[in-house]
Amino acid sequence: MAGAALPADDRLAQELLDGLAEAVVTVDPAGVVALVNAMAIDLLPELTPGVDLAGCQVPALAEAARTGSDTFETEHHGRRLRGLRRPLAAERGAWYVRDVTEEHARTDALLAERSRTAFLARAGSRLGLSLHRDQTLRAAVTLPVPYLADVAVVVHRPAPPAEDAPHWIRYATGDSGPVTGVTGWRTVESVPGLVEALDGDRTEPSPWLDAELADLAEVLPTGFGRPGTVLISPMPSAGGPAGALVLARRPERPGFDQREIALAREFAGRAGAALAAAELYGEQAHLARVLQNSLLPPELPRLPGMTLAGGYRAAGDSLRIGGDFYDVFPTGEGGLLALGDVCGKGVGAAVLTGRVRQSLQTLRLVEQRPRELLELLNRALLDAPDAARRAQFTTLLLGAVRREPGGGLRVRVAGGGHPAPLVARAGGGIETVRLGGMPVGALTDARFVDAEVRLAPGDLLLAYTDGVTEARGGPTELAMFGEDRLRQAVASGAGLPPAALVERVLQLVDEWLDGQPHDDIAMLALAAG
């Protein structure tokens, strides 16, 4: 516009000003309103020519005039106004004021949407973290506080065998962590909407009445006082409602608006699904744990006159069960040791392991001589229904240990296709007990071999599975740990008690592997004394 001809006509100037979408207010050097345009009359009717701006009825503008600020923003007659001051010639000034109501509403909606999305994203990742029921419940009550409510309570029914009473978990602003408890059905029934929510039905948010407060007071933090509004949402899941989410706000906080109700329902839905997944995982984990406990290597019994130690590392299976196993059974004169390696890996092998251990447990009652026991076990395994189709077999070492006068031990060892055990003598020197024999459960006319070993005090017998010697690693990453290295390891640990020796070999093998995958590893060590 600079340099163009400006209208000298006052009326034209006024018409131009009135045509603007912005309110224009000019003030003279004394700060008194001189000129207002049509939009200014509309938005700021209080500002008529002659009014002192610093004392006008628009507080934010008056404040800006007093402090010399060049901007203001305010809520005026239900509209959002934003003003900017520009100096004019001769110490006059002009305020340009815009109506930003809609822009502001859009920004508010955008920010609300953003925080809602952020909340749901956070909720999604936290709820997705844990597969454990208690952890999921903790997340479900901590997440909505303080964003959605001042206190959050989940009322839920735990899975059997727990008592069928309503359990609750609560988290309130300022709590260091969630608090849990059990209540009675009467309490639950007395809160309007709670029973419905536990049945999966939705109810509208309601103000909290005095009468109900007494009933659910035990669930609220002491000193919380009377809540303002309460929103109860069902926590649905595929298998029926997983619980109910109770959100309560303090009286000074506004109630839930429609968007917040929708958000709370959405959150309760996600929490319900997470809880259901955790319950399902819990059942599966329980099943797995029961299996695992029956299949994991046992705590070894303490047998008089001898020290025993076992070591076990399952191959890459988070259940920590596999095809290697050991067992020690007490007998009248000492004990019976068993160490074996079932063909295959993982759960399938573990199940056969269970059968072999079970059979040994029973058969040893009728036969204590190790070689004869191997033959009996061989027949039992081949005799099992559809044994041929499954083609499952195991390598096995059995050792019948007897105490000898003078503190030594006499061990009759029988082998079925298993790596030869080592004997570390107290005076140094490592011997191999060569046995050979055929795997158990493969052939009806399998041959087994036995030998006798004497252990003087200080001597040690180490039986191991091929997971030890066939562990691949080392500098080339491909070399097997091998029998030589194992003999060296045993020799360097001469004089160690069995537990320390087993631990040492496990450590050396682990270092050899250097994080590479391996087969199942099992060891059993025996010493006199």
Added chain:
Amino acid sequence: MSPERRIGPETLAAYLDHLDRADRAGAIALAQELLADGVPVADILVDLVEVAQQEIGRRWLTGSWSVAQEHAATHVSELVVGAVGATIGAPRRGHVVMACVEGEWHALAARIVAEVVRAAGWRVTFLGASVPARHLVSYLHQTGPDAVLLSCVQPNRLVRAARMVEASRAAGVPVLAGGPGFGPEGRWAATIGAAAWGASARDAVALLDRPLSAGTHIGAPPPPPDDSYVALLHRRRELVRLALTAVDPPEETAEDAATGIAHLVDALIAAVRVDDDRLLRDFVEWQAEALTSRGGRALLDEVLGTLERALTEHPRVVARLRAVRG
């Protein structure tokens, strides 16, 4: 407790004497006498067994004890910890899991922490030495404990520790880190996302006494490591092989050398992970000290030089290596 019941230097000397002779019965009897005198479980485990264990470590480091002697003595202390632990009553507080970082086999210190925490009333599950991360994860999902106590003694295991911390956070369980592997005053514990760090068994009890607020279940995620970290992790085995070829040790010590080099490379990766030269420097100094009695420092410098040449495209890593060369 009256002063004469405190564990003094004579008691310690007597205990060390039992360890020196691998005398199980004597060591256990000594501990049981202290229990009978009313000395608390925590005091016996921390002020006697643990202090003795540090002395054993020192004897091994200076070469005055063999590995076998060290293992035998440690085994005796394990039995003592078991015997003392057996006298602890039923738990009355929450559930805590204790694990040693994968690759860490010296579990006695961790077991002592586990027993001291148990003596403070917690239900403690001791997962043992060298716990693979995936075992820890499946255990956490199955049992949902209140916290994980993670022991890391050597800083070169820090990368694995970081993985275990990540896994625990992902399961929503806060990790309390313990042990010198997390750096002086545990300075690297927070970097890898642990909720807190403690130096000792008593620290662990004090940390558990503080409320484990819901915030510690998530907290701020650790910063993303820079790309040289990813590259190093990727090239780890190759670097070990290169350094081994350069050093060319005699065959009978090749395996020891390979293990030592792998530890050094791991320490370098850990230093990049936590962005602190101090980690590598401390580790190299510690190794140099261990090597003085068993070899020489020249070997270390040779390895550092080889790594430097192999990693020229990562100037910041090269700078770290230069900073620690003798």
